[in-house]
Amino acid sequence: MTASEYDYDELGLVAGLEIHQQLETATKLFCQCPTELREPEEAERTFTRYLHPTRSELGEIDEAALEESKVDREFEYLAYDSTCLVEEDDEPPQELDEEALEAVLEIAQLLEMEPVDQAHVMRKIVVDGSNTSGFQRSTLVATDGEIETSDGAVGVEDLMLEEESAQRVAETDDGVRYSLDRLGIPLVEIGTKPDISTPEQALEAAERIGMLLRSTGKVKRGLGTIRQDVNVSIEAGARVEIKGVQSLDDIDDIVRNEVARQVELVEIADELRNREASVGDSQDVTDVFEGTESGVIEGALSSGGSVMAVPLCGFDGLVGHEIVPDRRLGTEFSDHAKRHGAGGIFHTDELPAYGVTEHEVDALREAVGAGPDDAVAIVADDTDTAETAIEAVVERAETALEGVPEETRGANDDGTTRYLRPLPGAARMYPETDVPPVEPDPSDVPEPELLTEKVERYQDEYDLGEGLAEQVAxxxxxxxxxxxxxxxxxxxxxxxxxxxxxxxxxxxxxxxxxxxxxxxxxxxxxxxxxxxxxxxxxxxxxxxxxxxxxxxxxxxxxEGLGGADESEVQEAVAEVVERNEQQVEEEGMQAFSGLMGECMGALRGKADGDLVSELLREEIQKRA
Known part of the structure; x- marks a missing residue:
């Protein structure tokens, strides 16, 4: 069954949106630095950090942050002439930016939301390097709103004012390089309730929110200034958060593909249970590949690495099963291995291939005790990475027996997704003690004019055509x-x-x-x-x-583009007509169109077209 044939109501599809939009403000959220983006080549210096998760007020560590910290990486930051100590986390943040707060209160009005009495800044743990502090500052500003769609109302649960993360520039040998120009730009996050029941409704809701945001005239425009996250689940599946959908037009495809992925994973789990499948223990199978012709494996072994394997009992034919276009169950396993530094995995549903021979596959099966109904997955890398990555594969294979794991995934350009990390929990948030709370006052904030209303006004008030009015609005x-x-x-x-x-x-x-x-x-x-x-x-x-x-x-x-006076225009027109005297005598006023273009070219934009047209007609009439 294709994704387009699913009965979403029968599957129990539930979806919600999180829209993140940068605000157009003069300064950043907690400092006075400008919000313009810079080119990495403009950086004046760099510095490095290593980040680790911290415990919440209750002494708990967030699971997502803990897994992120298992990947040992150095974070390098590009600093500019505008970079300040707040951005470097060497100085406490300043008070919340008033311009940003006012813009968010305008957005709250359009979403029919109720502002909170007092807004407290919270710290949200983020240890992927995108914040120098190891956390993102976030503030709840309003709650309990609603937007309309053709399939019914969608509730808006919360409206947050946050600081934007640093921009990932490149992967390095030791970790990740970030640019600090984007860090701290005010960002509004709009979270809907899980009221969305079809891919089409998800797209319509996102478009409606996008229109409302642009209506304020206080949001940044262009690539990377808005991101959408989508939460998707079906009744037999699990809640999955999909991060970083760059284009509104991709949202419905993202939802369709996630439904298809969950349906396939549920069916695979059913089949695995029917087969009484299980996951074995990982083991070192380096000896099997001594003298191998596989470039990937030989490269790992020549550097002193190892090949680790895990038998997947009853998994034969299912690891290579396609769950969405160009992604298989084995791709899911590979995503987890990659999170721990490995290049990926090989598995017996796709072997022999990639230089691995049939003889080596037989020897591999024998080494781990795999039978004809079993599959085997392997990781070849330096020993520490191979051991950590194969354990990640073991954990993901065990969840395949249960169905759909709750997790955070990243959006791919083709509408599919990849594993990022576990879902964050309540331990991720704790109070920010360096920034005092504020009391939002919506009384002086005007309600913005909707873009649809602007289109009508531009037509009525400025006499613009409908198409041009819509383009401008x-x-x-x-x-x-x-x-x-x-x-x-x-x-x-x-x-x-x-x-x-x-x-x-x-x-x-x-x-x-x-x-x-x-x-x-x-x-x-x-x-x-x-x-x-x-x-x-x-x-x-x-x-x-x-x-x-x-x-x-x-x-x-x-450039000599100033306006020409009437005598200059008259002289230029006369010269053009003089050069084309014979054509004018033969064609009369029919020569006008060709000569008009020549006159405008001769004047190089220095004269108004109406004046040129008038003088040209007079000159032709004299000579015709």
């Missing part, structure tokens, strides 16, 4: 559009420049991403002040993209 330049229109810029000019013109330039490989609001605002103001014709906007934006250190006025002067 949902586009990342919406706040800038509203600002410049209030300042007197023509709405049609602002809308077409910020959406159509920038899109066309991007398609022509102009690096418009380097243009900031100050560039765009300056260009529009030059047009409004009569110092640049409309036709000169694309050329000026192109020039600024090539040398963004210039102001729009400087670039316009240096």
């Amino acid at each position: 949902y586009g990342k330049h919406m706040p800038l559009f509203e600002d410049v229109v209030v300042d007197g810029v023509d709405p049609t000019l602002a809308a077409s420049t910020l959406e159509s013109t920038l899109t066309e330039l991007r398609r022509d490989d102009v690096s418009v991403e380097v243009l900031g609001d100050e560039h765009l605002r300056g260009v529009l103001e030059l047009v409004e002040d009569g110092e640049l014709p409309n036709e000169g906007v694309p050329d000026l934006l192109t020039a600024l993209a090539e040398e963004p250190d210039r102001t729009p006025a400087e670039a316009a002067e240096e």
